[in-house]
Amino acid sequence: MPLQPGDRVALLVPGSRSYVDVVLSLLARGVFPVPLDPRLTAYERERILGNLDPALTVTDDTQLAALAGPHGLPLGRPMHVTSGTTGTPKGVFSGLLDPADAQALVAEERDLWGFEATDVNLVLSPLYHSAPLRFAMGTLLAGGQITGFDADGRQPAFDPAGITATIERERPTTMFCVPAHLQRLFAHWDEHGTPDLGCFRLVAHAGAACPEPLKRRLIDAFPAGSTWEFYGSTEGQFTACRSEEWLERPGTVGRARPGRTLQLDQDGQIWCTVPAYARFSYFNDPAKTAAAWRETADGPAFSVGDLGRLDAEGYLWLDGRREDLIITGGVNVYPAEVESTLAGHPGVADVAVYGVPDDHWGQRVVAAVVGTATADELDRWARERLAPPKRPKEYRHLAELPRTLTGKVRRRDLA
The missing domain is CATH 3.40.50.12780 (ANL, N-terminal domain)
Structure with a gap:
């Protein structure tokens, strides 16, 4: 037909x-x-x-x-x-x-x-x-x-x-x-x-x-x-x-x-x-x-x-997507803001921030990082630039971030 x-x-x-x-x-x-x-x-x-x-x-x-x-x-x-x-x-x-x-x-x-x-x-x-x-x-x-x-x-x-x-x-x-x-x-x-x-x-x-x-x-x-x-x-x-x-x-x-x-x-x-x-x-x-x-x-x-x-x-x-919102200890954290801050570190080539379940906080902030910066270096960087709820509690180093072909990070894969 x-x-x-x-x-x-x-x-x-x-x-x-x-x-x-x-x-x-x-x-x-x-x-x-x-x-x-x-x-x-x-x-x-x-x-x-x-x-x-x-x-x-x-x-x-x-x-x-x-x-x-x-x-x-x-x-x-x-x-x-x-x-x-x-x-x-x-x-x-x-x-x-x-x-x-x-x-x-x-x-x-x-x-x-x-x-x-x-x-x-x-x-x-x-x-x-x-x-x-x-x-x-x-x-x-x-x-x-x-x-x-x-x-x-x-x-x-x-x-x-x-x-x-x-x-x-x-x-x-x-x-x-x-x-x-x-x-x-x-x-x-x-x-x-x-x-x-x-x-x-x-x-x-x-x-x-x-x-x-x-x-x-x-x-x-x-x-x-x-x-x-x-x-x-x-x-x-x-x-x-x-x-x-x-x-x-x-x-x-x-x-x-x-x-x-x-x-x-x-x-x-x-x-x-x-x-x-x-x-x-x-x-x-x-x-x-x-x-x-x-x-x-x-x-x-x-x-x-x-x-x-x-x-x-x-x-x-x-400031980020509503679906990406991290609520930690009752505080709203928008990944885009944290990512922008961490991306300014000279040892960071790529970064994605996301929330994972946490028994104490509800969610905790995690950063997946591509680059040479160590967790201690990133923690010091974040402490200087971000309020406590926004600072990642954990840094995970990856060779590359999982992305769609349009360049968007697949946060669900990271979490």
């Missing part, structure tokens, strides 16, 4: 040039691609797809090729699924958009990021994640090109040497990355030499907190005015921040994107109003949808449970 507007198509194949073409083709027909990690186990696939009821599940390149067609105006957003790090994965559904809203959705991204026909977007992250797919789609819709694929058009595993060669050969103008990409690229360039990065007009990063030394190196390495950070989620985008703004206000993730407003409730939870074309529901889950939205004086606002602070000029700082 031919696909109908509103149908879902699950994409369980590796990223490729064709993958982006098919996503755009489906959306032009009002069909919603559901990009998923092709490495999901059978149990994970059943858990996710059972609720989404796809009309078609694509598991090989032959099926993918059969869906190719003209691009046209996307009549919605791909139905990405929340990561599942804080509960059961949920499909984020934009619904079918009328032509005016569909055009506004495309125009918003183009206006913010400046996509144009001369752009060459370097794809680094797996295309089943929302940010790399969004940047690739925006580039193609503006008449530009995407690169970062092998000779067969497939997306290879991230490889600093291969990425460096692509930069030298293809001279990309834009890329989206996560801090882990930058760490690996800079380590490679320290050993083998830094390529000419003058071709870049836009380097955007998100997905995880960026340590201050890494952020400053990013700013120094790429052309002035080219580097940005943004804060968003599977559900929607909140802020965008030029690095020059960050230098004036270290740690901020910027102000609300155009057409949006930010508000904090009494608990510090972040709520964001968005235009009609950027609204969403959790597919087949009206209760979770209702919990994510509330009415405000500026219109409907959504939250994903993140906590933050706003200054008088509207710049936002993140």
Whole structure:
């Protein structure tokens, strides 16, 4: 049976040039691609797809090729699924958009990021994640090109040497990355030499907190005015921040994107109003949808449970996720604050803070650390910079932190 507007198509194949073409083709027909990690186990696939009821599940390149067609105006957003790090994965559904809203959705991204026909977007992250797919789609819709694929058009595993060669050969103008990409690229360039990065007009990063030394190196390495950070989620985008703004206000993730407003409730939870074309529901889950939205004086606002602070000029700082909250001895401790402090130690390359059950305190604060700093050194550092409840009671040294492919720490694995 031919696909109908509103149908879902699950994409369980590796990223490729064709993958982006098919996503755009489906959306032009009002069909919603559901990009998923092709490495999901059978149990994970059943858990996710059972609720989404796809009309078609694509598991090989032959099926993918059969869906190719003209691009046209996307009549919605791909139905990405929340990561599942804080509960059961949920499909984020934009619904079918009328032509005016569909055009506004495309125009918003183009206006913010400046996509144009001369752009060459370097794809680094797996295309089943929302940010790399969004940047690739925006580039193609503006008449530009995407690169970062092998000779067969497939997306290879991230490889600093291969990425460096692509930069030298293809001279990309834009890329989206996560801090882990930058760490690996800079380590490679320290050993083998830094390529000419003058071709870049836009380097955007998100997905995880960026340590201050890494952020400053990013700013120094790429052309002035080219580097940005943004804060968003599977559900929607909140802020965008030029690095020059960050230098004036270290740690901020910027102000609300155009057409949006930010508000904090009494608990510090972040709520964001968005235009009609950027609204969403959790597919087949009206209760979770209702919990994510509330009415405000500026219109409907959504939250994903993140906590933050706003200054008088509207710049936002993140304090962590509500789900990551550690309550120790009745005191709320936000991991992001402790992580930021420990990351400033010269012997810390990476760090994640989380809570574990404690018979006395309810939970105790634990830090998983990658680097050369000893537990005693870190304890002295923390004592100088953190109030007693926030100081880790235990330090665990690891070779690397467990992360999702978008760079988010899998805290449940640590705990």
